[in-house]
Amino acid sequence: MSGGQSNTPTEEELRAMSTEQAMIAGADADDVHVVHRRARFPVPGTKAEKRAERTVAGLFVLAALAGVAFIVAFIVVPYKYKTPSHSQNFRFYTPILGGLLGIMLAALGIGAILWAKWLMPEEELVQERHDEVQPGEPEEQIMTGATLLSGVNDTGLPRRSLLVRTLGLAGGAVATVPLVALVGALLKKPGKILFHTLYRPDSKYPNGIPIVYSDGRRVSPNDIEAGGLATVFPGVPGGVKDASSPTLLIRLRPGQGTLVKARKGQSSWGWEDYLAFSKICTHAGCPASLYEQQTTRLLCPCHQSQFEVLKDAKPVFGPATRSLPKLKLAVEVVDGVQYFVAPQDFQEPIGPGFWERG
Amino acid sequence: MTTTEAPSRRAAKPRTIAGKSALWVDERFRVAGPLRKQLNKVFPDHWSFMMGEIALYSFIILILTGTYLSFFFDASMGDVIYNGSYTPLKGVEMSRAYASTLNISFDVRGGLVIRQIHHWAALMFVAAMLVHMLRIFFTGAFRKPREVNWLIGLTLLVLGVIEGFVGYSLPDDLLSGTGFRIADSIILSIPVIGTWTAFLVFGGPFPGSLIIGRLYIVHVLLIPGILAALIGAHLAIMVRQKHTDFPGPGKTEHTVVGHRLFPKFAAQATGFFFIVFGMLAALGGLAQINPVWLFGPYNPAQVSSGSQPDWYMGLLDGSTRLFPSWEIRLWGHTVPPLFWPTVVLPGILIGLAAAYPFLEARLTKDRARHNLLQRPRDVPVRTSLGAMACTFCAVLFLSGGNDLIAKAFDISLNAMTWGGRIATLVLPPLAYVITYRLCLGLQRHDREVLEHGVETGIIKRLPTGEFIEVHQPLGPVDDHGHGVLSYAGAAVPKRMNRLGKGRLAHLRGFFYPVKEKPEIAEKLAALEEAEHADAEPGTERQVELSD
Numbered sequence: 001m002s003g004g005q006s007n008t009p010t011e012e013e014l015r016a017m018s019t020e021q022a023m024i025a026g027a028d029a030d031d032v033h034v035v036h037r038r039a040r041f042p043v044p045g046t047k048a049e050k051r052a053e054r055t056v057a058g059l060f061v062l063a064a065l066a067g068v069a070f071i072v073a074f075i076v077v078p079y080k081y082k083t084p085s086h087s088q089n090f091r092f093y094t095p096i097l098g099g100l101l102g103i104m105l106a107a108l109g110i111g112a113i114l115w116a117k118w119l120m121p122e123e124e125l126v127q128e129r130h131d132e133v134q135p136g137e138p139e140e141q142i143m144t145g146a147t148l149l150s151g152v153n154d155t156g157l158p159r160r161s162l163l164v165r166t167l168g169l170a171g172g173a174v175a176t177v178p179l180v181a182l183v184g185a186l187l188k189k190p191g192k193i194l195f196h197t198l199y200r201p202d203s204k205y206p207n208g209i210p211i212v213y214s215d216g217r218r219v220s221p222n223d224i225e226a227g228g229l230a231t232v233f234p235g236v237p238g239g240v241k242d243a244s245s246p247t248l249l250i251r252l253r254p255g256q257g258t259l260v261k262a263r264k265g266q267s268s269w270g271w272e273d274y275l276a277f278s279k280i281c282t283h284a285g286c287p288a289s290l291y292e293q294q295t296t297r298l299l300c301p302c303h304q305s306q307f308e309v310l311k312d313a314k315p316v317f318g319p320a321t322r323s324l325p326k327l328k329l330a331v332e333v334v335d336g337v338q339y340f341v342a343p344q345d346f347q348e349p350i351g352p353g354f355w356e357r358g
Numbered sequence: 359m360t361t362t363e364a365p366s367r368r369a370a371k372p373r374t375i376a377g378k379s380a381l382w383v384d385e386r387f388r389v390a391g392p393l394r395k396q397l398n399k400v401f402p403d404h405w406s407f408m409m410g411e412i413a414l415y416s417f418i419i420l421i422l423t424g425t426y427l428s429f430f431f432d433a434s435m436g437d438v439i440y441n442g443s444y445t446p447l448k449g450v451e452m453s454r455a456y457a458s459t460l461n462i463s464f465d466v467r468g469g470l471v472i473r474q475i476h477h478w479a480a481l482m483f484v485a486a487m488l489v490h491m492l493r494i495f496f497t498g499a500f501r502k503p504r505e506v507n508w509l510i511g512l513t514l515l516v517l518g519v520i521e522g523f524v525g526y527s528l529p530d531d532l533l534s535g536t537g538f539r540i541a542d543s544i545i546l547s548i549p550v551i552g553t554w555t556a557f558l559v560f561g562g563p564f565p566g567s568l569i570i571g572r573l574y575i576v577h578v579l580l581i582p583g584i585l586a587a588l589i590g591a592h593l594a595i596m597v598r599q600k601h602t603d604f605p606g607p608g609k610t611e612h613t614v615v616g617h618r619l620f621p622k623f624a625a626q627a628t629g630f631f632f633i634v635f636g637m638l639a640a641l642g643g644l645a646q647i648n649p650v651w652l653f654g655p656y657n658p659a660q661v662s663s664g665s666q667p668d669w670y671m672g673l674l675d676g677s678t679r680l681f682p683s684w685e686i687r688l689w690g691h692t693v694p695p696l697f698w699p700t701v702v703l704p705g706i707l708i709g710l711a712a713a714y715p716f717l718e719a720r721l722t723k724d725r726a727r728h729n730l731l732q733r734p735r736d737v738p739v740r741t742s743l744g745a746m747a748c749t750f751c752a753v754l755f756l757s758g759g760n761d762l763i764a765k766a767f768d769i770s771l772n773a774m775t776w777g778g779r780i781a782t783l784v785l786p787p788l789a790y791v792i793t794y795r796l797c798l799g800l801q802r803h804d805r806e807v808l809e810h811g812v813e814t815g816i817i818k819r820l821p822t823g824e825f826i827e828v829h830q831p832l833g834p835v836d837d838h839g840h841g842v843l844s845y846a847g848a849a850v851p852k853r854m855n856r857l858g859k860g861r862l863a864h865l866r867g868f869f870y871p872v873k874e875k876p877e878i879a880e881k882l883a884a885l886e887e888a889e890h891a892d893a894e895p896g897t898e899r900q901v902e903l904s905d
Contacts, residue, residue, distance in 0.1 A: 032398040032618065042881045074468060081443045081464045097471045098643005106636025112629030116622050123622065127400035127614045129600050131727055188557040214659070231659050243539070243564050246659035279659060284543040284678065284696055285564070286536055287661045301663035302540060303679045304761060304771055317772055319678065319695050321685035352543035353685065353694030354553045 027125070036124040052118040059111030066104035073100060194354065197244045197278075198234040199327065199345040207332040208341030210235030211249070211276075218339045219249065221274065221331065227253040227293045231279060234342065244350055246279040246287060247327055248298070249340070250309055256296065263312045269328040271340070276327040277313045278350040281305055283320035285352045298324070325350050401623045402603040402616035406497075409490035411627065415634040416483035417589060423476040424578065430466055432458035433528065433574030435567045444651055452530075452655035455570045459529035459650055475642030480522045482638060484670045487515045495714075495744050497731040499602045501724065505715040507599075510592045512711050514585060519670050521581045524573045526648060526668055533648075533665050535656025539564060540678075547697040565658070605730045605847040612729075664762055669755075676757030677703050680778045707751075735804075736847060738797035742790040749789035753781045804850045808832060809840050812854055830854065 008029045014022050024034050041049035079093040157164050199209050211219045212235035219232050229250040233240045252260070252273045260267075260275070270276075277298075281288040286302035291309075297316070298307040305320030307313040313324035325346040331338045349357050372378050384390045401407075434454035440447050442457070444464045462469035491511060494500050500508035523541075527534040542564040545556040561568035600614050608615055617623045641647075653662065667675055677699035686693040718740065719725065734741040756763065757778035764771040811829030819825050832851065833843040851857050874882060 026394050027398045027618075030395045030398045032400055038885050042885060043878050046875075046878065079467055081445065083445050093468075094470045094474070095643045097468050098474070098639055098641070100643075101471070102636045102638075102640025102643065104636070105632045105639055109629040109632030109634075109636055112625050112632065116625035116629065120622050120625065123617060124615065125398075125400045125618050126608070127398075127600070127618075129612050129614060129729060131600075131612060131729060183558065186558045186561070187554065188562050190553045190557045190563075193563050194553065233659070241658075243658035283694075285539045287659055289659075289661055290663060301661055301665065301761070302536065303675075304775060305683075315683060318775065319681050319683050319699075321683045321695055352546055352696060353692045354546040354556075355549050355551075355691050355693070356553055357692040358687070358690045 031128040031130070033126045034123065035126050037121055039121050040119055049119075052114075056111050056115045056119065059107045059114065063104045063107040063111065066100045066107060070097065070100040070104060073097060190356070194244075194351075194357075195349050197346055197350060198236050198239045198242050199245065199342045201344060202236065205236075205341070208330050208343035209239075211247070211329075211340040211342055212239070214240050216240070218334075221272070221338050221340065224249065224251040224274075226251055226273065229291050231287075231289070232276070232340075244280065247276050248279045248288075248291075248324075249274060249276050249329075250291070252296075252309075253293070256310065259310050261311050263314075263323060263326065266312060266326050266328075269326050271329040271331055274329055274340075275309065275312075276329050276340075276342075277307075277309075277324040278327065278346060279324075280351040281320060282315070282322040282324060282350075283318070283352060288324065322353065397618065397620040399597070399619045400614045400616050401619065402601050402614055404604060406493045407601070408630065409486050409493055411630060412634055413483055413486035413490055414589065414593075415631045416479045416486055416638070417585065418631070419479045419635055419638055420476060420483060421582065421586075423472050423479060424582075426472050427462065427469075427476055428578055430458060430462045430469060431455070431528070431574075433571050435530065435565075435570050447651065447654070450655065453570065455528060455530040456650070456655045459531070463651060471639075471643050473642075474645075474647050475638050477526070477647045478641040478645070479638050480525055481647075481668060481670075482634075484515070484518045484522055487511070487518055488670075491515060492744070492748075496734045496741060497602070497604075498728065498737060498740065499731055500715045501728040502719065503599055503727050504595075504602070505719075507592055507595045508715050509712055510588050510595070512708065514588050514592065516708060517581055517585055517588070521577065521585065522668055522670060524577045524581070528570060528574060528577060529648075529650045530570055530656050531650035532653040532656050532660060532662065533650070535565070535658070536661050536665060537667055537671075538569065538656075539658065543694075543696055544700045547694040548701060549691070549693050549697065565656070600729070602729055602731050604733075604849075606849070609730060609848075611727075614729075664765070666759060666762070672755040672758035673751050674700055674704065674754075674758075676754035676760070676778065679760060680754065680757050680775060680782060682779070707747075710747075730847065733847060733849070735797040735800040738794050738801075741797055742793040745793035746786040746790040750782060750786045753778060753785055757782075803852070804845055807850050807852050808843050808845060811841060812852060812857065814854060830857070832857070 009017070009025050014025060017025065024037075027034055041052075073093075073096045077093050077096055078087075078090045080090055082088065082090055152158065157167075202209065211232045213219060213230065213232060216235070218235065219230065224230055229248055232247050232249045234242070234245050234247075239245055252275065254273070257270075257273045260270070262269070279287045279289065281300040281302065283300065283303055283305045286300050288298045288300040288305070288307060290299040290301055291297075292299065296309040298309060298313060299305070300307075300318070300320070303319050305318035306316050307320070307324055308316045311323075312326055315321060315323065325348050327342055327346055328344050330341050330343045332341050333339075372381055432454045436454050437451055438454050438457050440450050440452055440457050440460065442448075442460055442465050444460055447460065459473075462473050464470070494508065494511070523537070527538055527541075542556055542560060545559060546552045548555060557563070559569070559572075560566045561572075601616075603609055603614060603616070617626075654660075666672075678696065681695055681699035683695055684698070685695050734744075757774070760774040760778060761771060763769065764774045811831040814828045814830050816828040817825055818828050831839075831841045833841055836842050
């Protein structure tokens, strides 16, 4: 069984062979040796063979039936969403389709594998890797190496250094120009954008930017119960959707106001029992939206940074390094009703840190 | 080798339609030789070789289902008032991307099942690649000559993770939007170029109005194109270098033993593809995944607690949660704490994985080509390093869900964080030591069995009154009754019913050996005899445990 081209039978011999013999001759020619091969059922037509064939055929039938059922279900089963007061049959649509699709595909797959395992001949083959250095290989390497080297020599590049250098320049330009064109087109100058929010003072609002709820209603001090909080926004166009402006307006419980240890120069930024902080976590920018009344801590659910409200939202646990920026609060009276306004923007960039933040 | 059909003389010209078409093709393309070589390609058989197949099939399923989804998905961040059939969100302002995802889920017949198959297939794709990579690592299949395929595989894994993250971000729901926000923060955290890069990616400050459209083309063209090309290269190299195989009876460095491509391996591989597809389809139908309609459209002011990314992001989520609040402020510049666990740490992990084959070859001075795999116990240092890396990643992965664990077991969240911080430092070295001892123990047991034989469970009392257990030697013994077989890297039979396994490769029956009827058994015995007479001495079938 040494194989190789030299042992390949002649055309005449091959023509005289059976299909199986010719197949084995072909495998030998490819250095693939059939070391074991015999029919799964050496005595044809036994009960076991018929059972195996019937099982495989049964799986194929199952696949076909599941396919038909899929098509029927696809058309017949209701799929439109209905509110809970109506029939909820649509909820079965996706499970039925997925289940039938799964049965169809898996039955076909299992059938194919059993077919191969049960009905195709047992075989064990050994293929030569030809992984070690083959006769003639060093010669090939030398000749190919010489061809490459000679080609390079023919171009003259090894001795024409001027060409090498200028070609390098040209190649560099060809590679850089598309990069510059793409990156240049995509670039946007950050400028001071990250240092401002929509609370930036505007001459249209002389008392300060109105503070509103997400539906645009203005926020009045009486809206919030003691110990409560609300997410508020600058009442300017686009203010509710702006990613940098969500603000937490917190009303401390009676008596807690005196416990506040404000950051330097920010002790007067609250209004009575109210404090306002940027809602955007200074770690990774998630909204720090969980407030625990008892411990007066704000928790960011993304990476569990915790901020102590009574210390002006200073980070007390987790990966955050900076306090939530504080928003200065003031109140204006319109038609006899008090409303919150922000007389100035946040005095530091809100949200996660970045290189230029300082 | 049996010949069930009588030799039939082949005519010079084929008369059947199949024969005529084959001749027609070969006269034009001359493929008879190369085609037969591929049909006869031999594939070794081991369950662990299926992991890469699962990854490949998942990729095909992703392409199929993804193409379907692209017919309905609108990758736009333009505002629209939802007016589809999911009543709870009727009248809500949302992006077209989110609205079209709802449309796929509720108004396209069968759209939801395809969407969920796509998502499950993505999870499976990354998971199968990772398990495949672990198999390659722990068995030493990355050694010369397969280092390049290791690097390609690693690139595929990293690209697969990125592709998955981008994919589940496209629906623009609250969960994925939060993921985007964190991604933006991660880019911002890179020193010097971070802010500019973030503005380049998002086209301005977060979230802008471009990101979904940009990432859509990245998700459906750019990364899949690269993935397809790299998978092609990965497979082409594998075909060229041929499979690795575990050592065992009849296995040598210079041969591959197994089934050939046509027809058996092709039938089994096709069958396996359909089984993988069937499982994913069943999952897509029966197991809900990413119900974006429950999360609502993205809103920068909102987040839901206990939100979890897809599993492969868990490691980064965990490292971000555990990393201490260390910020560097120098000369008016900031390096945020986010930079270390999300940029530096994955960079180190990927770099170590990429360098590993070369480091190992250099440190062990092993420059030989290897086609036979190693059992993990036989390379304790590598196995222990792998266990160490796995433990490290597992701690980070679990920490990615530490809020859920804290809630489920009523543990303090802060304790979970500190526990995770300590565990990342303490458990990996511990895993190294334990794994190393386990490897040595297993090695010694192998050698003990080779020397003394398999425990039979028979206790014998000697005339002196001494009790001894009778051992069944695995092979010939020397004067002292010690086995002379030496360890050859193959599994050593350790129980009586494992003896002779090498020769019973063709045992019939799944759980129990099938007892053949007398007339069939007779025929089988005759075939066996004929085969043995056929086999020339010195062929690879000879069982060689000793070297």
